Amino acid sequence: xxxxxxxxxxxxxxxxxxxxxxxxxxxxxxxxxxxxxxxxxxxxxxxxxxxxxxxxxxxxxxxxxxxxxxxxxxxxxxxxxxxxxxxxxxxxxxxxxxxxxxxxxxxxxxxxxxxxxxxxxxxxxxxxxxxxxxxxxxxxxxxxxxxxxxxxxxxxxxxxxxxxxxxxxxxxxxxxxxxxxxxxxxxxxxxxxxxxxxxxxxxxxxxxxxxxxxxxxxxxxxxxxxxxxxxxxxxxxxxxxxxxxxxxxxxxxxxxxxxxxxxxxxxxxxxxxxxxxxxxxxxxx
Numbered sequence: 586x587x588x589x590x591x592x593x594x595x596x597x598x599x600x601x602x603x604x605x606x607x608x609x610x611x612x613x614x615x616x617x618x619x620x621x622x623x624x625x626x627x628x629x630x631x632x633x634x635x636x637x638x639x640x641x642x643x644x645x646x647x648x649x650x651x652x653x654x655x656x657x658x659x660x661x662x663x664x665x666x667x668x669x670x671x672x673x674x675x676x677x678x679x680x681x682x683x684x685x686x687x688x689x690x691x692x693x694x695x696x697x698x699x700x701x702x703x704x705x706x707x708x709x710x711x712x713x714x715x716x717x718x719x720x721x722x723x724x725x726x727x728x729x730x731x732x733x734x735x736x737x738x739x740x741x742x743x744x745x746x747x748x749x750x751x752x753x754x755x756x757x758x759x760x761x762x763x764x765x766x767x768x769x770x771x772x773x774x775x776x777x778x779x780x781x782x783x784x785x786x787x788x789x790x791x792x793x794x795x796x797x798x799x800x801x802x803x804x805x806x807x808x809x810x811x812x813x814x815x816x817x818x819x820x821x822x823x824x825x826x827x828x829x830x831x832x833x834x835x836x837x838x839x840x841x842x843x844x845x846x847x848x849x850x851x852x853x854x855x856x857x858x859x860x861x862x863x864x865x866x867x868x869x870x
Contacts, residue, residue, distance in 0.1 A: 715776035770805030
């Protein structure tokens with residue numbers, strides 16, 4: 586289409602209009618500021634109809650794709666068929682629990698009796714069992730009672746007491762015999778789950794692996810054990826007891842660990858402020 590002659594982009598009336606040509610009248614001409622424009626030919630052209638139908642089809646396809654959930658695996662929420670596939674980062678499962686038990690710090694409780702509930706329990710229990718509370722006798726016993734099944738709690742308390750109550754072990758990580766950090770320093774022991782995987786699920790029992798990064802060390806000026814990052818996979822055997830998932834056995838292995846990036850480490854002050862200022866999460870599938 587020519588832009589030069591016949592006033593195609595001017596403010597006057599249409600002129601010199603031949604077959605197959607389109608003329609446009611812009612605002613600013615005589616009469617109505619919006620102009621009356623060219624009257625459409627009777628009915629909608631086949632070209633316009635095809636275009637509109639094509640746009641509608643593409644829009645429907647886009648909406649359908651966007652609404653595809655994370656359930657692309659052959660497993661439903663109760664894990665009744667097939668091996669579960671990895672889920673995307675976006676929320677795909679049941680909401681976080683609203684209950685907390687009496688442990689200090691409180692640990693989420695009241696998980697659903699399902700695969701997703703078992704995964705949520707395992708992730709939250711991994712956080713609790715890797716927390717700094719495990720280094721103090723009072724809070725450690727409360728954590729064990731909240732996380733473990735009654736049949737396993739007593740034996741687990743004794744085993745953990747031998748490890749965490751050893752003054753040599755505590756001194757090795759920079760803590761006193763009470764599990765306290767030196768003045769002016771902050772003890773950091775925090776697990777950050779990246780994902781969970783159900784190895785087995787049989788209704789009232791489950792075996793769930795939790796992959797997580799761990800921050801561990803002393804933050805503060807003069808620390809001889811600066812905070813470092815490690816990666817672990819902890820596998821828990823869970824049993825449905827008293828209306829909730831409880832741990833009966835735990836095993837751990839290192840990794841898989843990603844390749845570290847060229848990123849400057851935080852200063853002691855920055856790390857202390859981050860640990861004190863950023864709280865943890867309730868993990869749910």
